Amino acid sequence: MSNQKFTSRNSQLEELRKTQGIIPWHRRHEFVFGALFLLVVYALLLPQVEFPSTGQWLAIGLFFLLSLAWSGLFLSDEQKPEWAKTITVFVILFLAGWLFYRYADADWERLSHVFFNWELMSEPMEGGTTAWDILFAGLKLTLQIAFFSAIFSTIIGLLLAVFRSFENKVLNIFIIAYIDFFRAMPIIVLMVLIYYALPYTGITLDAPVAGILALSLNSSAYVSEIFRAGILSIHHGQIEAARALGMNPVQTMRLVILPQAFRVVIPPLASNYVASAKDTAICSSITILELLKSALQVQAWRANPTAIIAATGIYIVVFVPLTRLAGVLENRMKVNR
Amino acid sequence: MNKEINSEVMIEVIDLHKYFKELHVLKGISTKITRGEVVAIMGPSGGGKSTFLRCMNRLEEPGSGQIIVEGVDITSPYVDINKVRTEIGMVFQLFNLFPHLTAIENIKMAPINVRKISDKEATERGMALLEKVGLVDKAHSYPDQLSGGQQQRVAIARALAMQPQIMFFDEPTSALDPEMIGEVLDVMRAMAEEGMTMVVVSHEMGFINEAADRVLLLADGVIEEEGTPTQIFKNPTQQRTKDFLGKILSL
Numbered sequence: 001m002s003n004q005k006f007t008s009r010n011s012q013l014e015e016l017r018k019t020q021g022i023i024p025w026h027r028r029h030e031f032v033f034g035a036l037f038l039l040v041v042y043a044l045l046l047p048q049v050e051f052p053s054t055g056q057w058l059a060i061g062l063f064f065l066l067s068l069a070w071s072g073l074f075l076s077d078e079q080k081p082e083w084a085k086t087i088t089v090f091v092i093l094f095l096a097g098w099l100f101y102r103y104a105d106a107d108w109e110r111l112s113h114v115f116f117n118w119e120l121m122s123e124p125m126e127g128g129t130t131a132w133d134i135l136f137a138g139l140k141l142t143l144q145i146a147f148f149s150a151i152f153s154t155i156i157g158l159l160l161a162v163f164r165s166f167e168n169k170v171l172n173i174f175i176i177a178y179i180d181f182f183r184a185m186p187i188i189v190l191m192v193l194i195y196y197a198l199p200y201t202g203i204t205l206d207a208p209v210a211g212i213l214a215l216s217l218n219s220s221a222y223v224s225e226i227f228r229a230g231i232l233s234i235h236h237g238q239i240e241a242a243r244a245l246g247m248n249p250v251q252t253m254r255l256v257i258l259p260q261a262f263r264v265v266i267p268p269l270a271s272n273y274v275a276s277a278k279d280t281a282i283c284s285s286i287t288i289l290e291l292l293k294s295a296l297q298v299q300a301w302r303a304n305p306t307a308i309i310a311a312t313g314i315y316i317v318v319f320v321p322l323t324r325l326a327g328v329l330e331n332r333m334k335v336n337r
Numbered sequence: 338m339n340k341e342i343n344s345e346v347m348i349e350v351i352d353l354h355k356y357f358k359e360l361h362v363l364k365g366i367s368t369k370i371t372r373g374e375v376v377a378i379m380g381p382s383g384g385g386k387s388t389f390l391r392c393m394n395r396l397e398e399p400g401s402g403q404i405i406v407e408g409v410d411i412t413s414p415y416v417d418i419n420k421v422r423t424e425i426g427m428v429f430q431l432f433n434l435f436p437h438l439t440a441i442e443n444i445k446m447a448p449i450n451v452r453k454i455s456d457k458e459a460t461e462r463g464m465a466l467l468e469k470v471g472l473v474d475k476a477h478s479y480p481d482q483l484s485g486g487q488q489q490r491v492a493i494a495r496a497l498a499m500q501p502q503i504m505f506f507d508e509p510t511s512a513l514d515p516e517m518i519g520e521v522l523d524v525m526r527a528m529a530e531e532g533m534t535m536v537v538v539s540h541e542m543g544f545i546n547e548a549a550d551r552v553l554l555l556a557d558g559v560i561e562e563e564g565t566p567t568q569i570f571k572n573p574t575q576q577r578t579k580d581f582l583g584k585i586l587s588l
Contacts, residue, residue: 235433241433241434241492243396243419245495246499247419248419255446260437263437
């Protein structure tokens with residue numbers, strides 16, 4: 001006989017079902033289907049008015065709560081099939097959405113016309129370009145800037161971390177000062193300084209270059225801390241073994257420490273790149289027409305904010321997969337030794 | 338052990354002191370290690386055994402005193418310590434194999450990058466060493482696919498690949514399960530018989546009795562007693578030695 005204390009309620013349920021045909025009343029098919037039928041009838045009898053009174057709100061709320069209770073009972077039963085449970089979840093979500101749509105005092109027509117006006121987005125403006133064209137041109141710039149600043153920040157950050165590992169007191173003062181400075185400095189200030197102030201010292205940079213430089217400098221401070229943590233995470237015995245073999249510090253770093261540290265730092269680096277990519281929006285303040293600025297311009301020209309919604313969608317569609325890709329990379333690093 | 342011990346001095350330690358912050362860990366160690374000699378260092382934990390060993394290849398920085406390896410004073414600021422370390426092979430308690438490389442790659446790395454020999458020659462040498470320690474079939478395995486005893490044997494092969502004149506062992510079997518200790522000690526015994534100069538920090542009484550030419554008993558930072566294994570184990574003269582032996586022999 002199984003130890004009563006350790007079996008879950010559901011296996012007790014199974015025991016009951018098998019041995020004695022006894023099922024709790026709320027799990028019996030008769031109850032489940034009966035209640036479902038009643039809920040459907042209830043749904044059909046819901047008030048048909050636009051603006052429900054308080055009593056009617058209570059009725060609607062009660063309906064939703066009962067639906068939740070029913071699906072809670074249904075989903076918590078291990079015996080019910082998976083496909084039915086999946087359908088239940090989607091039905092509940094749909095129900096919540098539909099109730100909101102039906103009874104919330106929203107002017108859906110108007111909302112759609114103002115914020116989701118896709119016809120306007122596809123309508124050609126002067127010069128034959130559509131709003132979508134402008135947005136995608138902005139996206140291209142965003143991605144280019146993100147890409148180059150990722151590369152440069154990685155190179156600088158790696159060099160800083162390696163130099164820091166030499167534990168030279170004087171060098172460390174400069175490195176730590178650099179890191180503190182660029183972590184404290186708001187990116188927008190840095191960008192404006194590089195683009196507008198630097199020319200007074202004779203260094204004039206194009207807007208994209210200035211943008212990439214500012215983003216690289218800022219990101220490199222974070223990247224160097226990530227690499228430093230990765231390097232420090234490598235067991236000290238590795239360094240000892242390498243040095244005992246006669247390898248000098250540079251060889252030790254290059255052949256033993258960095259290859260191992262590289263695997264460790266991929267996840268935090270990847271999330272750093274994605275966060276940094278969103279900072280490209282700051283470039284809009286130095287005349288770069290990246291994605292966000294393009295969207296704002298279209299909004300200004302067409303007096304309609306749909307472009308911003310579209311830009312948001314583009315950000316999500318582009319960056320969520322990148323984050324997932326970073327996760328996949330992390331798993332591949334673990335398996336493929 | 339009956340073998341010819343050349344009287345060439347490989348390492349000379351003169352009045353070595355070492356401090357860890359306030360703690361006086363080594364209080365004036367002096368000794369000589371001659372070619373072909375197998376020196377065992379025993380003693381209670383915290384006595385300074387590992388510290389002493391690691392000072393001799395400067396993995397720990399000596400506080401004061403002199404250490405002369407093959408005629409080179411390694412405590413001098415002008416010495417190229419990397420060159421000196423190529424003459425001393427070291428085997429660690431925790432193996433310290435490079436986990437991102439296979440066994441043969443672990444072994445090849447130093448000869449190729451430090452001795453600058455060709456990949457082909459390094460591979461040949463490496464495979465010969467793997468054969469010597471009995472692990473040829475594991476050449477392309479990663480450390481995490483090997484048992485502790487196998488990892489330690491690869492570590493020994495890795496140290497030997499640099500063809501050092503002296504081998505250091507820092508408690509090589511202390512992290513191993515009992516069944517695997519034997520296979521590692523066998524390799525070490527073979528090396529001793531071939532005439533390798535060895536300095537071994539260990540608690541393995543059986544091995545020390547068989548293979549060591551001299552035992553140093555290190556306690557509280559000084560060499561309490563020194564002699565052949567027979568002398569130390571059968572007729573210890575110092576109280577400290579007797580205390581220590583009493584504790585470990587009662588196992």
